[in-house]
């Protein structure tokens with residue numbers, strides 16, 4: 215009889231911190247440069263698993279799968295797979311990073327991607343991370359390499375990798391808490407969005423929430439899906455306000471008013487409409503801001519014109535995330551340094567945003583209190 219592998223729900227990995235493991239403020243104050251921001255305990259709410267693939271892993275897995283890459287030159291390949299500079303649009307960005315999926319040809323690659331995603335966040339000083347991934351996205355990636363797999367098998371691989379990573383971090387005395395979000399991709403259409411929601415509902419114990427990503431279109435067309443997920447008691451965050459179009463701004467309003475989002479991915483373009491701006495503020499909807507991502511995808515002109523400072527000064531409920539860290543070759547700590555240099559954000563600002571992030575995190579309530587007391 216085959217032993218059935220029961221994936222350990224990520225939520226069951228309890229962090230047991232000794233006081234000695236605590237990163238204290240005096241320690242932080244001794245650090246300088248990037249190390250200073252790494253030493254600061256951080257919460258990250260918006261990070262796509264598919265955007266965490268190390269460049270070195272892409273190359274190694276391509277080699278293992280004997281995949282012919284478009285060049286032998288590393289600099290060329292970096293340009294092919296990564297978005298290290300601003301591109302014209304989110305669509306262009308997604309087109310480039312989707313190329314990475316060619317290496318997803320077996321479960322081993324998925325396990326590795328998830329394990330390294332956790333380890334890399336941990337090494338960056340992140341104490342709580344919500345990772346999000348698209349089950350049907352990884353399934354299509356494997357299909358294109360002619361391997362038919364079920365969503366359940368994909369999901370088991372993701373969970374195994376996350377658990378391996380979390381256990382390694384714990385064993386090293388640097389625990390990290392990981393929650394998993396299920397992402398639906400708009401560009402894949404109604405049927406795929408439906409399948410994603412059904413998969414989430416059938417496996418709700420493994421996920422802490424629902425996310426909708428991809429190049430924005432009219433979100434209201436998907437209202438029945440959001441209603442079903444919401445009625446099942448699942449928390450919702452939606453990518454909205456990431457494009458400079460009227461529809462994108464309207465999506466922020468619809469996400470809050472009609473689609474049950476308690477958080478918005480980005481929401482940068484709320485700044486373009488006074489009513490939507492006021493709605494975000496009055497409803498205290500949390501904005502998962504990813505400023506460097508917004509520069510790279512051309513959601514804003516440059517980091518100086520990003521509204522994060524205005525939002526912070528205007529008491530918005532916000533936090534900072536990296537979005538697709540490896541795909542952009544950034545870390546969350548690097549971004550803290552950029553924000554410090556650009557807007558003079560200091561410790562009280564970062565603490566406030568991390569506390570707000572933890573407060574609105576979809577991780578179980580009983581875990582938040584000890585984490586808040588320990589780190590923030």
Ligand code: HPA
Pocket residue numbers: 262265304308427428429453456507537538
């Ligand atoms: N927006 C929409 N879809 C995405 C993003 C994003 O920033 N990153 C990965 N998929």
Ligand code: ZN
Pocket residue numbers: 260262427453479537
């Ligand atoms: Zn995103």
